Structure formats: structure tokens, C-alpha cells
Amino acid sequence: MTGEASPAGPLAGLRVLDLSRVLAGPWCTQILGDLGAEVIKVEQPGQGDDTRRWGPPFLDDGSNDAAYYLCANRNKRSVAIDLADPQGAALIRRFAETADIVVENFRVGGLAKYGLDYASVKAIRPDVIYCSITGFGQTGPMRNTGGYDFLIQGMSGLMSVTGLPDGEPGGGPMKVGLPVCDLQTGLYATVSILAALNHRNRTGEGQHIDLALLDTQVSLLANQASNWMNGGMVPRRLGNQHPNTVPYQDFACADGNILVAIGNDRQFRQFMAMIGLGALADDPRFAASGGRSVNRDALLGVMRPVIAQWKAAELIAAMQAAGLPGGKVNEIPEVLEHPQIEARGLVHEMERSDGTPVKVLGFPAKLSATPATYRTAPPRSGEDTRAVLTGVLGLDAAEIERLMAAGVIAERL
The missing domain is CATH 3.40.50.10540 (Crotonobetainyl-coa:carnitine coa-transferase; domain 1)
Incomplete structure (x- = not known):
């Protein structure tokens, strides 16, 4: 040069x-x-x-x-x-x-x-x-x-x-x-x-x-394309939900929305016990990830009213204390001022x-x-x-x- x-x-x-x-x-x-x-x-x-x-x-x-x-x-x-x-x-x-x-x-x-x-x-x-x-x-x-x-x-x-x-x-x-x-x-x-x-x-x-x-x-269609190519499942719009993992979305609390990103059965059991729905973790429909995906509407129908009673900050704090992935949707100014960033x-x-x-x-x-x-x-x-x-x-x-x-x-x- x-x-x-x-x-x-x-x-x-x-x-x-x-x-x-x-x-x-x-x-x-x-x-x-x-x-x-x-x-x-x-x-x-x-x-x-x-x-x-x-x-x-x-x-x-x-x-x-x-x-x-x-x-x-x-x-x-x-x-x-x-x-x-x-x-x-x-x-x-x-x-x-x-x-x-x-x-x-x-x-x-x-x-x-x-x-x-x-x-x-x-x-x-x-x-x-x-x-x-x-x-x-x-x-x-x-x-x-x-x-x-x-x-x-x-x-x-x-x-x-x-x-x-x-x-x-x-x-x-x-x-x-x-x-x-x-x-x-x-x-x-x-x-x-x-x-x-x-x-x-x-x-x-x-x-x-x-x-x-x-x-x-x-x-970069990644898992969505693979779902079709290898499983015959036509991907569709699910809003903030995940096509394969449940619960993995936003939920309405008493004073605002939070994000819950549960990625495995262990985390699901911990989260359900935390919000007072521990018995559902043993339900055959929900115990394994595949079942939760197939029966998502039934599961979410029980979870949403319970989560709606929590205050957002309190539920996020409880999840963080338990090592569970959860948080809020930050606006750009908030994330650029976040202590982690x-x-x-x-x-x-x-x-x-x-x-x-x-x-x-x-x-x-x-x-x-x-x-x-x-x-x-x-x-x-x-x-x-x-x-x-x-x-x-x-x-x-x-x-x-x-x-x-x-x-x-x-x-x-």
C-alpha cells in the first residue's frame, strides 16, 4: 500500500x-x-x-x-x-x-x-x-x-x-x-x-x-425455511410469537408489556412455578416443547390472565433473579443509554x-x-x-x- x-x-x-x-x-x-x-x-x-x-x-x-x-x-x-x-x-x-x-x-x-x-x-x-x-x-x-x-x-x-x-x-x-x-x-x-x-x-x-x-x-430464512423444506409446515405470521418454541413472546402485565423468551423445558417449569402455574408444567399437553407449540392457544389462554396481574418491573426482576430470559422493549434512546451498552x-x-x-x-x-x-x-x-x-x-x-x-x-x- x-x-x-x-x-x-x-x-x-x-x-x-x-x-x-x-x-x-x-x-x-x-x-x-x-x-x-x-x-x-x-x-x-x-x-x-x-x-x-x-x-x-x-x-x-x-x-x-x-x-x-x-x-x-x-x-x-x-x-x-x-x-x-x-x-x-x-x-x-x-x-x-x-x-x-x-x-x-x-x-x-x-x-x-x-x-x-x-x-x-x-x-x-x-x-x-x-x-x-x-x-x-x-x-x-x-x-x-x-x-x-x-x-x-x-x-x-x-x-x-x-x-x-x-x-x-x-x-x-x-x-x-x-x-x-x-x-x-x-x-x-x-x-x-x-x-x-x-x-x-x-x-x-x-x-x-x-x-x-x-x-x-x-x-437467512433459516428455521422458517427448514420448517417447510423438512417438515411441510408453511410458515405464517405469528406477531411476536415463535413458530416452534412456546412461550416466546410479549405478554401484557398490569402496567405494561414484557418479553418472555423460554427456550427449553427446564426454563418452562421454573417460569410456570414462579407465576403460580406449576401444575401446568406436568400437563401432558405442555410438558414438552413440541406439545406446547401444538397446544399454544390453550396454554396462552391460561397464562395471559395470570401474567396480567403482575407489575412489569416485578416480573422482570423475578425472572432475572431466577436466571430466566425476560425483559422489556426498549426504545432506541433507552438502549443507547443502557448500562450494558x-x-x-x-x-x-x-x-x-x-x-x-x-x-x-x-x-x-x-x-x-x-x-x-x-x-x-x-x-x-x-x-x-x-x-x-x-x-x-x-x-x-x-x-x-x-x-x-x-x-x-x-x-x-
């Missing part, structure tokens, strides 16, 4: 060329950056990543960057280069020649005309690890169709098992409150890139990673180059020898253009000024 000195971290010494925008790709490259890789984020002059405008809320620092953008773009340097200009495409190809990893989420074949598709980049960097993220993948009848998280949540079957049952007030399919398809695809992209890196370390061979949002979410150091305060403070949620894994680092706050669009072109590609001041004047590159929006 040329240019700036390598940061500490398990991926130090690796350079990532980030040609992605919105969330799945940037989520992946942020993780790589957290683990020490140098990430060069290429953005369109005058526009930048789409999520910079996905607000409110926006930062009041002159950039007007949305809070959404801040969640996925720390530990990166931003260069603004016009990909559609032949001179701009040539600059990006020069970056690609120095890059260990390229991440992009253009339409299938969209980068070929710029000489930035996998075949073209491999020709100038044979051992490159090139990750393409699309809605439906590089093959198949829908390969040319654009994919968005909401669409994928529906098409993948996720929404068919999310929400209240039909016939209940508010029943019907419901999306998850986070863009989980994008986020999980970003995670799978990171895992795949790390696997490809290990392969390259052993063989010297790079490779192309073809990753689709739809494939990712279908693979504070103790784990999940919230980090950073400063942008102009001193503007921003808060980010950190990398969750605690690596004992090579922990994640938080080196640079999410950059303004193009704020590193001059420094990166000079430090990485060796352009002199006159050439940079010429490209600026021609509109090929830019500094900040």
Missing part, C-alpha cells in the same frame, strides 16, 4: 476501492475500514452518496449530510471523481490497479464501459478480490432488475412471516424496522472478502464475488475534519489482539480528493488543478 502509513488492525496494509453507495456496499467497506484497511470511497462530484440526502435529520455543519449517511461511512477517505468522464474513469482504474479489494454495486455490466468491470480490473490487478453486490445477482432472469431492501424483504418471504396474523387488528405482512437485507448482505460481503483474502494468501489468486440481496435474505463501549464520539462532532455505533466484536479502531469520522463528499490523488497516484498540483477546472474531480459538495 502506498500513500499514508498503514493503520493498526488485522487488515492493515490492505487497500479497498469502494465504488458502492447507499448501504450494503458501504456497510461492508466500513467493517473493512474498522478492521484497519484503507478505504477510498469514490463519489460523484456535486452529488455524492445517495444517503447524504436521506434525511431529516441532517448535520448542521454546512455539509447538510444526513444522519443516515453517517451510520456506514467512517474510516474512509472520500474522493469526488466523474466516472462518466474518460479522464475520471482512467483515474479510478489507476486506483483499482493499487487496490487489494474492489467493492461495487452497479447494475450488472454497468462498469464494463468504463473499464472497471471484474475482467478489466483483473487484467491490471490479477490478484484483485472484486465484490459485486446487486439485487438479484450476475445471473438469472432478474439479473438486470434493480433491487431495494423493501422489495427484497417482500420477495424473499421475510414479510410473510413478519407481522400480526391475518384476521387480527393490524394483521398483514410487515417489513422489519431496519434495512436488514442490505445490512446482512454487507455482512456476507465482508465474510466472503475475508475468505477470498485467505485463499489469496495461500495461492496468490484473486477472485470475483457475486452477491445478491435476494440470495442473502433467502439464505455503555459498559461494552458501543457508542463512539468522533469529530469530522472541521471539528463537527458525530456519534457512531461501533464494531461489536472485541478482538483481544487487533481490536477495531475509529480513526476518521464519515467524510464530506470529496474532502480527500486532493490528498488521495497526490499520495496514492502521485499527481502534482498542476494536474489536480487542471482536472478540477475540467470538472473531472471536485473537492467537497
